Amino acid sequence: MVFQEDAFLGRREQKKLETRRAIRDAALDLALEDGLESLTVELIAHNAGVSPRTFFNYFASKEDALVxxxxxxxxxxxxxxxxxxxxxxxxxxxxxxxxxxxxxxxxxxxxxxxxxxxxxxxxxxxxxxxxxxxxxxxxxxxxxxxxxxxxxxxxxxxxxxxxxxxxxxxxxxxxxxxxxxxxxxxxxxxxxxxxxxxxxxxxxxxxxxxxx
Amino acid sequence: MVFQEDAFLGRREQKKLETRRAIRDAALDLALEDGLESLTVELIAHNAGVSPRTFFNYFASKEDALVxxxxxxxxxxxxxxxxxxxxxxxxxxxxxxxxxxxxxxxxxxxxxxxxxxxxxxxxxxxxxxxxxxxxxxxxxxxxxxxxxxxxxxxxxxxxxxxxxxxxxxxxxxxxxxxxxxxxxxxxxxxxxxxxxxxxxxxxxxxxxxxxx
DNA sequence: CGAAAAACTTGCACAGCGTGCAAGTTTTGG
DNA sequence: CCAAAACTTGCACGCTGTGCAAGTTTTTCG
Known part of the structure; x- marks a missing residue:
């Protein structure tokens, strides 16, 4: 029933999924807490434990990360x-x-x-x-x-x-x-x-x- | 049949419609000519005969102007x-x-x-x-x-x-x-x-x- | 194992976006 | 004709998104 799970993935692919999820979660948490207006990529990246530049390696924009x-x-x-x-x-x-x-x-x-x-x-x-x-x-x-x-x-x-x-x-x-x-x-x-x-x-x- | 026409509008309202149209037209012309990538607000504004700042008084973004x-x-x-x-x-x-x-x-x-x-x-x-x-x-x-x-x-x-x-x-x-x-x-x-x-x-x- | 290759992260630089503000200009209405 | 209202513009500023190159980690394969 569960798709796209980390079953056959190497260490690298796994980490990428984790990072992706961390960014998404951080973005949503921050948006729910402080509103979409005060949400910046820098903040999301910091809360997800990556650099702002890396954020853009995963998502094209903060809207993208949320959606x-x-x-x-x-x-x-x-x-x-x-x-x-x-x-x-x-x-x-x-x-x-x-x-x-x-x-x-x-x-x-x-x-x-x-x-x-x-x-x-x-x-x-x-x-x-x-x-x-x-x-x-x-x-x-x-x-x-x-x-x-x-x-x-x-x-x-x-x-x-x-x-x-x-x-x-x-x-x-x-x-x-x-x-x-x-x-x-x-x-x-x-x-x-x-x-x-x-x-x-x-x-x-x-x-x-x-x-x- | 024709709606929203400049029938009952003062000089001011009329000019606003003209400006709006000028910006929209300039945006589309430039986009068709050079592609969406090289299209900037500054360019649109210049071609429409207004300042870049004024562009944003009419449209929220260049996508907005095009759509x-x-x-x-x-x-x-x-x-x-x-x-x-x-x-x-x-x-x-x-x-x-x-x-x-x-x-x-x-x-x-x-x-x-x-x-x-x-x-x-x-x-x-x-x-x-x-x-x-x-x-x-x-x-x-x-x-x-x-x-x-x-x-x-x-x-x-x-x-x-x-x-x-x-x-x-x-x-x-x-x-x-x-x-x-x-x-x-x-x-x-x-x-x-x-x-x-x-x-x-x-x-x-x-x-x-x-x-x- | 270990070294080269491939993939990912990061900082830096930079052009462009979007907005608040205040000063200047034009239009409106009395 | 004049004062109020509405519109334009320049300026400043923080944020966005991307190319690039240097550093780091993972993978691959001898």
Missing amino acids: TEAAEGATQVRALLLERPAEESPMRALHHAIITSDYYGSIPPDRDRLLARQRLTQDHPSLMAHQLGKIANAERTFAVALAERMDTDIDQDLVPELLAATAVSIIRVAMRHWVAEGDRPLYELIDMAFKRFEDMDLFSDGAVGATS | TEAAEGATQVRALLLERPAEESPMRALHHAIITSDYYGSIPPDRDRLLARQRLTQDHPSLMAHQLGKIANAERTFAVALAERMDTDIDQDLVPELLAATAVSIIRVAMRHWVAEGDRPLYELIDMAFKRFEDMDLFSDGAVGATS
């Missing part, structure tokens, strides 16, 4: 997506792949930090923009995987991209409400968002939304 | 959306509002520049991230307008946000392919993307996509 993790699960979701049975509808396959992933699944590695980071991101447009940039990459990954799964050409057929973009949108909406509510598990919100989406009357005109 | 226009149409789309008949389905209302807007409609104000800018944006992750940030604001605007239209509470009901996010996704996919193809009119790609989306089998399992 990367959100997009890191994409490769895993891609793998899970390719494992889903072929007869399953694309949207359900995406849904299940996401739900069973480490980051968006029922037991996220560090729920509170994830929540805090997401809250921070949504409060700061610069972070949000960076995150959306990462998410766009993930979306691309999903689209390519879906095209493969559907055996279609991504340059000719809009459908894989539409599906990927839709799934990503659903997750974004779910996370926004997860952050707003706070206490419920994330996967519950994701399930709910998928369900609301599925039940939605997208195109039928006339009386909208059966007023129960 | 703002893309999101400026959102307010107009919002207005058009609220004008659509109430019995029309949300998705169709969005579709029509977008199609009839200046920026995404059949006669965009400056098609070639729009295309060039979008191409530039898609080639540079930093620009893309900034644009996605702006788009997220537009999405929010649409969601609020839809909630109003549907007479529902945006904090309780996920549907307005899901609809807005979906519509925005469709447009993003359409624009990506518009940029790739180049010659076709944008509204055609948007129509096509909406159509493909509507026809898509999102959730039905089994044999996917009726192999005509």
Whole structure:
């Protein structure tokens, strides 16, 4: 279940992962403590035990350091997506792949930090923009995987991209409400968002939304 | 049809619009000519006939200057959306509002520049991230307008946000392919993307996509 | 083991970014 | 025409991001 773990890595690779994590953690701690305004690369680097110059060997900016993790699960979701049975509808396959992933699944590695980071991101447009940039990459990954799964050409057929973009949108909406509510598990919100989406009357005109 | 025009503006407001446009145009011209790498605020400001300091009175960064226009149409789309008949389905209302807007409609104000800018944006992750940030604001605007239209509470009901996010996704996919193809009119790609989306089998399992 | 090669860290220098501030200029409204 | 309000500009300053070269650590292989 756990991916990208330090199983087959030499001493060097291991240290790099540790440093990377140390920087990320320091950045988040400082941002949560003193706010994003007073956060500087120098401070992060010092708290992570490296030089400022080394910080930039790992991340392109402080925003990058704060946001990367959100997009890191994409490769895993891609793998899970390719494992889903072929007869399953694309949207359900995406849904299940996401739900069973480490980051968006029922037991996220560090729920509170994830929540805090997401809250921070949504409060700061610069972070949000960076995150959306990462998410766009993930979306691309999903689209390519879906095209493969559907055996279609991504340059000719809009459908894989539409599906990927839709799934990503659903997750974004779910996370926004997860952050707003706070206490419920994330996967519950994701399930709910998928369900609301599925039940939605997208195109039928006339009386909208059966007023129960 | 034309919004935000210098109709009721004093001399001061008018000059501000001119300056704003001069800066934006200079930024795009220089970026297209020499690439984004060698583009500096000092250069843009000089070419626009203002001081570097004044540049920052108008835009927060050079990325901002290059990207703002893309999101400026959102307010107009919002207005058009609220004008659509109430019995029309949300998705169709969005579709029509977008199609009839200046920026995404059949006669965009400056098609070639729009295309060039979008191409530039898609080639540079930093620009893309900034644009996605702006788009997220537009999405929010649409969601609020839809909630109003549907007479529902945006904090309780996920549907307005899901609809807005979906519509925005469709447009993003359409624009990506518009940029790739180049010659076709944008509204055609948007129509096509909406159509493909509507026809898509999102959730039905089994044999996917009726192999005509 | 031990020495050369490869990879990583760090300090330095430097150009560019973004902003507060205060002084100067232009526009506005009475 | 004049005072207030709004806009522009130069200046100063700290932060960002990157190329480069010198030093250190890890790996590789004889």
